[in-house]
Each structure stands twice: as C-alpha cells, then as structure tokens.
Amino acid sequence: MAIARTATELRRWSDLAIIRQAVATMMPELANKNIGLREVAKLCKKRAASRPGRDWNETRDLILTIGCEWDLASDRLDAQPNACLDCLARFLI
Numbered sequence: 183m184a185i186a187r188t189a190t191e192l193r194r195w196s197d198l199a200i201i202r203q204a205v206a207t208m209m210p211e212l213a214n215k216n217i218g219l220r221e222v223a224k225l226c227k228k229r230a231a232s233r234p235g236r237d238w239n240e241t242r243d244l245i246l247t248i249g250c251e252w253d254l255a256s257d258r259l260d261a262q263p264n265a266c267l268d269c270l271a272r273f274l275i
Contacts, residue, residue, distance in 0.1 A: 193268070197267040197271035198259070205221070209221070209228070219257055222252075225274075229273065248270050251269065253266075
C-alpha cells in the first residue's frame with residue numbers, strides 16, 4: 183500500500199536532493215556527512231565564484247534569506263525550515 187505524500191513534502195525532498203547533489207559535486211568529502219551552516223556557506227561561496235554572470239541582487243537576497251531562515255538551534259541541513267531549503271536550492275540551481 184502506497185503512502186500519499188503532500189506537495190510540501192515532495193518540494194522539501196526535491197530541494198534536499200538538489201542541495202545534496204551540489205554538495206556531492208562541489209565538496210565530495212562532505213557527501214555522506216552532516217552539513218551545517220559552515221559547510222553551506224563554503225558551498226555558496228564556491229557556487230557564487232563559479233557563476234560570475236549571475237544577477238547579484240537576486241544572489242544577495244537568496245543568501246540573506248538563507249542566513250535569516252537558518253535554525254542555529256539544530257544546525258543540520260535536514261532540520262532546516264522549508265523556506266531556507268527552497269532558497270538554498272534556488273541559489274544552487
């Protein structure tokens with residue numbers, strides 16, 4: 183019997199898959215480890231440097247939203263709110 187998933191759960195899983203793929207590609211040493219804000223910051227720095235032609239206003243807004251939404255009480259990627267994961271996935275695409 184299949185379990186029905188909500189659209190919110192599916193979006194969250196999609197965002198996590200995008201983020202995990204970016205980590206595996208750009209920082210393979212962290213592929214199977216817990217990822218916190220420090221690792222996300224390094225990933226964002228590498229991604230920003232690799233795309234010099236981006237809209238920097240949008241990039242700034244996404245980075246600020248990630249920083250504001252990140253829950254430091256549980257500094258694990260999987261425990262972050264949906265808004266934070268959405269912004270991080272949009273930044274990494």
